[in-house]
Amino acid sequence: MTQNLLITGAGVDCTQGIGFPMAATLLPEIAAYIEGEGKSVDQTLRSLLPNLRFTFSSMIARAVDAISTRGAEAQRAMVQRVQHAIDELPPERDDIRKHGELIVRLFNKLAVIAKEGELDDETRQLIREVFPKDADELMDSDSILDIHKLSLSDTFKAVLKRTLKLGLKADRHEVAEALGADMLNIEVLLVEKFLGFYNESLPDIKNYLYISWVLWAYLVEKQKTIIAAFPDGELPFYGKLPSDCHAITLNYTSFLERQLGRERVIYFHGGLAEYVSMATRELIAIDEDMAALDPTEFLKGQTENIHFGDDASSHRHVIPALVPPLRLKPILSHRYIEAWHQASEWVRNAKHIVVIGYSFNGADEHFNDILRQQLHGKAVTIVGPGVHDDSFLKRMEKVFHVPRANWVSTKVQNLPAKRANRFQLVKAYADQVDVGELFA
Structure with a gap:
């Protein structure tokens, strides 16, 4: 039984010393990356994607x-x-x-x-008086503009x-x-371009391949830099996690896996160490050490897997195993159905749940629904610097039906906290809390 379950979102990878950017601020870093150390990644992808205009x-x-x-x-x-x-x-x-x-x-x-x-009430009334028989037909819009x-x-x-x-x-x-x-927002951009696989839009497919592989390459390089900076493995936040917990992460980085072991971690949105063949929907592992992988050399090795010819039936696409944050999750591979089912089971079986750095955003409604269905009677601690903000409390009311009036102020680990029923909200950054003590 999964006694202690940790759930992590983007906030934990923003921890000081790790410093990954949030999705909304990711594009400036990626734009700088392909102009600098990632220039060879950009060039390699453009050679693989003929006539790319993006x-x-x-x-x-x-x-x-x-x-x-x-x-x-x-x-x-x-x-x-x-x-x-x-x-x-x-x-x-x-x-x-x-x-x-x-x-x-x-x-x-x-x-x-x-x-x-806009059509105001006075204008609407005049239309009804002038054209009494067909006023409703004439007013088929709320505006004259x-x-x-x-x-x-x-x-x-x-x-x-x-x-x-x-x-x-x-x-x-x-x-x-x-x-x-x-x-x-690069995640919004990925969602928009991913639709090309459904409506067979070749420009959108090429754009998705380019954007997703550039994002993957940037994250791989950023992750390598962080791992190299902590050769003893004691990363901020991750290095102090209790070894007996299980974890579900909505991030792509492998920091959790390096700390807890692969069998104790579920990557709900996919990870950097796998990619997907869109022809077979097979999830393929990257058989190289991610801490030493050269993204440019890896992409050069995909010449046979990424192909655009005159005949559309001969096209071949492989994409990073990064699931766009859609409300309705695209099925990149059947393995994701298994992972999402397993995540639901872990939540259902857990006794204590700690959520850190996750905002319960509407784009992750699939995951929110898993939590909503399986959290009955469980102790849940949610940690983040903005968890006492009115906007977050509104989200808690929408997702878990906890009225804002129910929260009572208190302290947890000498940090500001609010409690309501089985939930507690701890206002803190990821590295300010002792996760093991939260489980205890």
Whole structure:
């Protein structure tokens, strides 16, 4: 029986000393990687993918063109993120603040146009009076203006493009980061391009192969750097885990496996040490030490496995075993069905569960549902720096039906905590808690 079960999300790999970027800030590092030490990876992939047109700069242009087609709610969320970013800036960052105020002002003008185009009650009543018999047919829209068919001016586009390009640079730009949180999110990009395998869109398939293998190569190199920095194996957070626990991770890195052993870890979203043949959906292990693997040399060895000829039936694709974070999980291989079933069994059989660095995001609803179905009567501790934020408490209410009014403030390991029924939320970073003591 799986007595003690640890569940880890992206937050644990952000621990000081490991320093992996979160998904929303990953693209700047990858863009810098393919311009620097990853240049050979970029060149190798472009030789394997003839007529590939994708670049991260061209992605920005498409993202800006699509802004006017976004719903009012999505645009409002973008403005709120930018406003929050500038509210958090220190006084000396006045140049970034003004940049953010400009973005907010432009989007507010767009919102005014959309609002003014809405059919108000007085206009609706006049339509009913003038056309009493077919008013409902005439009012088949809530607006007299189709905002989705409008084009943004060159001024608006230029401001947005320049801002988003700042988000691809290594120097942090809070406004660019907030604006591009979903438009420049590599996981969102992977989801979008993965659909090419279903609708047989060759450009999207090539884009997915390029983006996913670049992401894989970057993560492999980053992981190698971290492992080399701790030759004794005592990584921050991971090095202090109790050896008798099992773990489910939503990360791709192999740090958990190196600490606990492969048989005690489930990679819910796949890992770096495997790849998938899309012809057979076979999951293939990489028979090399990941701590010494050269991504460029590995990709050069995939010449026979990645092929695009004149006849579509002869095309061959292999992709990293990284499952895009879709609400509805794509089945890359039947082995994932087995892994997800095993994860559900581990959750069901566990006595104590500790969740660290996982935000219960809607994109991981498949995993959230496993937890929701199997957590009855279990002690659950959730650790993260933002677990007391109102947005997180709302998520707990949505996922586990715990009303916000039920939480009581307390202390756990002398850290701020909240408790409600079988749940406790510990406000802390991963390396601030003693996981073994949390299980005890």
